[in-house]
Structure formats: structure tokens, C-alpha cells
Amino acid sequence: MIPTTAEALIGNFMTLIEPPPPEAAGDFTAGKIGVIGMISLLAAQEMEKGAAVRVTENRAMRTLFAEAAEGGWAQAQTERLKALARGEDDDLTITALDRGNAELRTALIALQSAVEDAAGAASLARQKRIARLLREAAQARRLDLPPMPAS
Amino acid sequence: MTIAVESEMALEQRIAAYLTKLWNKPVTVEGLARIPGGASRQTYGFDAVTGAERRGLILRRDPVDSLIDTDRRIEYLAYQSFHPLGVPTPEPLVLDEEGGVLERPFFLMSRIDGGKAASPFSIQPYAPHQKTIGEQFFSILGKIAAADPASLPISQAARIPTPETCWSTELDHWERELDKDELHPHPIGRAAIRRLRRRPPPPAQKLSVVHGDYRSGNFLHDGEGRVLAILDWEMAHVGDPLEDLGWAIDPLWSHFETGTVSGLLPRAETIAIWEKASGLKADPETLAWWELFNSFKGLVIWISAAKSFRDGGGVDPVLGFTGLYCTRRHDLILAEKLEALLEAA
Numbered sequence: 001m002i003p004t005t006a007e008a009l010i011g012n013f014m015t016l017i018e019p020p021p022p023e024a025a026g027d028f029t030a031g032k033i034g035v036i037g038m039i040s041l042l043a044a045q046e047m048e049k050g051a052a053v054r055v056t057e058n059r060a061m062r063t064l065f066a067e068a069a070e071g072g073w074a075q076a077q078t079e080r081l082k083a084l085a086r087g088e089d090d091d092l093t094i095t096a097l098d099r100g101n102a103e104l105r106t107a108l109i110a111l112q113s114a115v116e117d118a119a120g121a122a123s124l125a126r127q128k129r130i131a132r133l134l135r136e137a138a139q140a141r142r143l144d145l146p147p148m149p150a151s
Numbered sequence: 152m153t154i155a156v157e158s159e160m161a162l163e164q165r166i167a168a169y170l171t172k173l174w175n176k177p178v179t180v181e182g183l184a185r186i187p188g189g190a191s192r193q194t195y196g197f198d199a200v201t202g203a204e205r206r207g208l209i210l211r212r213d214p215v216d217s218l219i220d221t222d223r224r225i226e227y228l229a230y231q232s233f234h235p236l237g238v239p240t241p242e243p244l245v246l247d248e249e250g251g252v253l254e255r256p257f258f259l260m261s262r263i264d265g266g267k268a269a270s271p272f273s274i275q276p277y278a279p280h281q282k283t284i285g286e287q288f289f290s291i292l293g294k295i296a297a298a299d300p301a302s303l304p305i306s307q308a309a310r311i312p313t314p315e316t317c318w319s320t321e322l323d324h325w326e327r328e329l330d331k332d333e334l335h336p337h338p339i340g341r342a343a344i345r346r347l348r349r350r351p352p353p354p355a356q357k358l359s360v361v362h363g364d365y366r367s368g369n370f371l372h373d374g375e376g377r378v379l380a381i382l383d384w385e386m387a388h389v390g391d392p393l394e395d396l397g398w399a400i401d402p403l404w405s406h407f408e409t410g411t412v413s414g415l416l417p418r419a420e421t422i423a424i425w426e427k428a429s430g431l432k433a434d435p436e437t438l439a440w441w442e443l444f445n446s447f448k449g450l451v452i453w454i455s456a457a458k459s460f461r462d463g464g465g466v467d468p469v470l471g472f473t474g475l476y477c478t479r480r481h482d483l484i485l486a487e488k489l490e491a492l493l494e495a496a
Contacts (some may be wrong), residue, residue, distance in 0.1 A: 001335055001459050001475075001478070002334045002335055002454075002457040002461060002474060003460050003461060003465070003471055003474050004459070007460070007461060007465055007471075008290060008465070008474075008475055009464055011464075011465025011466060011471045012458065012468065012471075014464060014465050015464050015465075015466050015467075018466065020161070022161070023161075023162055023163065023183045023184055023185050023195060024184075024185040026184050026185075027184065027185075027186065027187055028184065028186065028187050030187075031187030032187070032468055033299070034470075035468040035469055035471075036468050037470050038472055038476070039468055039472050039475060040472055042472075042476055043475075044477050046475075062304070062308065068299050075342055075413075077210070089448070098335065101335075102336055104337070105303075105336035105337075105338050106159045106336045107342045108338050109336060109342075112338060112341075112342055113341075113345060116345060116349075119416070124493070124496060126492055128490070128493050128494065130252035131486070131489055131490040131493050132490060134253055134338060134339050134486045134489070134490075135486040135489075135490045136489055137486075138339060138479065138482040138485075139483060139485040139486075140485040141479050141482065141483075142479050142480070142483055143475065143476055143479055145476070146274055147274045147407075148169075148270065148272060148273045148274060149273060149274055150273040150274065150275065150276035150277075150278075151267075151270070151271055
């Protein structure tokens with residue numbers, strides 16, 4: 001996901017070392033520092049769970065591809081799905097996990113589109129299966145803000 | 152060189168020089184302060200002083216990097232369109248698309264004092280006046296929807312779709328933005344596009360000016376139940392009036408409340424107020440299409456913000472925050488909507 005936690009925190013640093021011009025030194029800078037604080041809170045959550053979320057999401061997509069490979073697609077597509085399903089996340093850095101995630105997500109977009117183009121109850125069941133996976137992945141990636149009273 | 156000399160002048164001096172030339176009398180600028188928010192334009196408040204006369208003004212200047220690329224001429228014309236109609240807005244005063252002494256395009260408008268805008272992520276920002284504010288907020292939206300765009304200044308610059316093409320014009324635009332700015336694949340956004348195209352809405356019941364960002368946080372209120380000004384018209388365009396209603400209803404703007412729209416009113420009451428003020432109907436299925444579309448549009452805005460954050464070296468924390476937080480909120484909002492639609496099939 002963009003920005004990465006590293007990019008967000010480096011951005012915080014870059015923002016803080018740049019002195020504001022006089023006309024931006026009051027409420028504007030106070031607001032900016034508030035946003036930097038919120039980014040820090042989000043980054044803390046992402047640092048705690050970011051790798052696990054990506055590993056789980058990638059695993060869920062691979063499981064889905066393994067199931068989908070039994071779905072009677074053309075041979076090339078079936079082989080592609082099987083190859084994707086065999087993948088593993090050996091490198092647990094966020095950069096590597098995101099690289100693998102991008103490949104899997106691209107394949108998922110193609111699969112979901114193909115499933116939607118097919119008619120019938122089996123197609124609907126597969127669509128629901130993919131929709132559930134996407135909702136669970138989005139739920140897992142969600143970051144939360146603390147309750148903030150109105151100023 | 153002239154440009155170098157101008158760049159070394161303080162912004163305050165440059166504004167004073169501009170106004171002195173514009174008004175043909177000596178002007179000094181006092182209390183210049185950048186205003187938080189407004190990620191698509193740099194916004195400053197100041198007093199322009201000429202002799203004994205003091206006038207509160209707002210400067211909206213194009214940024215180097217922006218949350219969204221928008222046309223400041225259309226934004227200016229939107230203010231020109233609705234200020235005379237009694238929609239509470241600042242009075243637009245002058246537009247300079249060349250930028251001149253201020254280096255980037257800008258416009259000036261009157262300043263409305265004594266108001267505050269809620270943070271979209273605060274809790275109960277309008278209590279205890281949410282009902283009164285909600286009635287005004289959605290009546291004003293109905294009034295905007297009821298106006299005939301062809302009779303308004305905004306028609307000088309806005310592209311005018313047909314009622315049949317309102318939806319596709321907007322969806323095409325935001326899909327292009329996603330294609331341009333997507334740095335990581337977004338299956339939920341892509342699924343939303345396919346769903347929206349497979350089941351398009353009927354033609355718009357009329358063409359209206361669409362504010363484009365009509366939501367909690369984009370208006371000033373006085374803290375005692377009165378809406379003072381509708382702001383941030385930078386995404387204004389002509390289209391289906393239900394588009395704005397769908398954006399205001401989006402859960403991202405609900406202040407974490409599940410039972411109200413924009414933290415103001417229950418959904419049914421919101422729609423009834425809008426229908427009465429606009430004289431239009433909010434067909435549930437058509438409105439549902441525009442709600443799904445708006446959640447997709449929101450997702451693309453945040454994806455674009457994240458790209459701008461990266462391209463700009465990470466020095467605008469608002470872009471970073473929206474890329475980090477709002478993208479995921481809208482991903483989840485969209486995923487829940489898409490799953491619910493399938494479960495209902």
C-alpha cells in the first residue's frame with residue numbers, strides 16, 4: 001500500500017525539519033503537526049500488524065487460486081492459477097510482501113472479472129467467495145483513529 | 152531579473168502590490184495567515200487595509216502539489232454562480248489565471264469571520280445543533296440542485312453532459328484518474344468500476360451544478376446552529392444532482408456514526424429535506440448507484456493523494472494521511488457495499 005509506513009515517517013521528518021514561512025507559522029503549522037501526529041498513530045498500528053496482514057492476505061489469495069484452478073478454465077489459465085497458488089512469502093520485508101501482493105492482486109482482478117463474465121449459480125458463488133475475501137482483506141488492513149473531540 | 156526579485160518578496164508584500172494595482176490606491180496587507188485544510192489550494196486569510204477601510208479577504212492559490220487537480224476558473228465561477236442566489240458562500244472578487252506577482256494562479260474572495268469547519272474525523276462536531284445545521288445543509292444542497300446551470304456563470308467554463316451521459320462522464324473521469332495514479336493494484340476499486348458499468352443508472356432527471364465535495368467539513372458554521380458558508384467548490388461541475396447527495400451520505404463523512412448522514416440527520420430525513428428543497432426525487436436505486444460511485448471516487452482521490460505525496464517528496468502530511476488512512480476506509484466501505492449487493496442478488 002502507498003504510502004508505505006517508511007515513506008510516511010520519512011515524510012513526517014522532512015516536514016518537521018523545514019521551517020515554515022512566517023504566514024504559515026500559526027494555525028496552519030499547528031494543524032500540520034496534528035496531522036503528523038495522526039500519521040504517527042497510524043504508522044504504529046501498521047508497524048505492529050503490517051507484515052502479518054500482508055502474509056495473511058497473500059495466503060488467502062493463493063488458497064483462492066488453488067480452488068479456482070479446479071474451475072474448468074482454459075489450460076493456460078489453470079496453469080497460471082496453480083503456479084500462483086504454489087507461491088510463498090519467503091522474504092518478510094514489507095517491500096517484498098507488497099511486491100508479491102501486487103502480483104497476486106493483479107491476478108485476482110483478472111480472475112474476478114472472468115468469474116463475473118460467466119453466468120449461473122456457480123459463478124455467483126465464486127463472486128461471493130471473492131467478495132468475502134476482499135472484504136476480509138480490507139477489514140484486516142483498516143487503521144483506526146482514536147476518538148477526537150471537535151475543536 | 153524581475154522574477155527573482157518578485158520571488159524574494161514576502162507573500163504579504165506581493166499581495167499588497169497586486170491589490171494596490173488592482174484598486175488603484177495604496178493597500179497594505181495585515182494579519183496574513185495560511186489556513187489549515189483545503190489540500191487542493193493554498194488558502195490564506197488577511198486584512199486588506201486602504202486608509203481607514205479594512206476588508207477581510209481570502210486568497211486561494213494553486214499549490215505546487217495538490218490532493219486533486221482542479222480548474223480554479225470553474226471553482227471561481229461556481230462562487231459567482233451561487234453567491235448572488237443567496238447560497239451562503241464567500242463573495243468572489245477577482246480571478247487571475249496567470250498568477251503574475253503571486254507566481255501561481257489564484258483568486259480572491261471575501262472572508263467570512265466567526266465560523267468553524269468540522270474535522271471529518273472528529274466525534275459529534277455539531278452537537279447539540281446537528282438537527283438545525285442538517286436542515287440548513289441539505290436544504291442548501293437542494294437549492295443548488297434546483298438551479299439551472301445554463302443560466303449560471305459556471306456554464307461559461309464547465310463541460311455540459313447530456314442527462315444520459317452524466318454517469319459515464321464521471322465514471323470515465325475517475326477511472327482515468329485511477330489508471331494514471333494507481334501505484335498498487337486495487338481489486339476492490341476495479342470491481343466497483345465493473346459493477347457500476349454493468350448496471351448504470353437512468354438518465355439524470357435534470358442537469359444541475361454538482362458541488363463535487365459537498366460534505367461535513369466543507370462548510371462553516373457559527374457553533375450556534377447557523378450555516379455560514381459552503382466552501383471548497385474546486386470539484387464543481389455539471390451533472391446528475393444525485394451525485395452530491397450520494398457523496399454527502401458516504402460513510403466516511405459520518406463522524407463514525409452509523410445512524411446519521413454527515414453526523415447530522417437520519418438518512419430518511421436527509422433525503423426528505425433535499426427532495427423538498429430541490430423539487431426532485433431521490434429514487435432509491437439511482438441514489439444507491441451514486442453512493443457506490445462516490446465511494447469509488449473517494450478511493451481514487453486518496454490513491455491520487457498518495458501518489459502526490461510520493462512524487463512531492465513526502466512533505467505534505469495531509470496527502471500522506473489521506474493516502475494512509477482514507478484509502479483503507481474507502482476500500483472497506485466499497486468492499487462491504489459490493490459484498491452486500493452480491494448477497495442480495
